[in-house]
Amino acid sequence: MRPSERLDRLWAWVGLAVNAAGLPWLLHLLLSGGEMATANWAVGTSAILPALVLGVVGSTALIRRRRWGRVVAIVALSVSLAVALS
Numbered sequence: 097m098r099p100s101e102r103l104d105r106l107w108a109w110v111g112l113a114v115n116a117a118g119l120p121w122l123l124h125l126l127l128s129g130g131e132m133a134t135a136n137w138a139v140g141t142s143a144i145l146p147a148l149v150l151g152v153v154g155s156t157a158l159i160r161r162r163r164w165g166r167v168v169a170i171v172a173l174s175v176s177l178a179v180a181l182s
Contacts, residue, residue, distance in 0.1 A: 101161075104158055105158070105159060108155045108158035108169075109159065111151055111154070111155040111158075111169065112151075112159065115148050115151035115155060116152060118151075119152075122140055122144055122145060125144075126141075139179070143175070144179060146175060147172055147175040147176040147179060150168055150169075150171055151172040151176070153172075154167075154169030154170075154171070154172050155169065157169075
């Protein structure tokens with residue numbers, strides 16, 4: 097295994113753990129209510145949920161050594177950045 101492949105697999109495991117940990121956080125955000133309940137539902141289901149799901153799928157594909165996993169991981173990162181920076 098080349099060093100870059102080893103590093104890819106390490107970061108894929110880290111990405112899978114972070115994205116999987118984000119799913120319960122999103123559920124808590126959606127069920128917390130409060131003043132911003134409607135906004136939390138709108139942003140959570142339209143932006144955060146797709147980014148987390150794409151991250152899980154991309155990381156899993158990288159772990160299984162699928163070539164398209166990098167593309168999905170890059171798309172997940174770009175969606176996450178678009179949500180975080182807006």
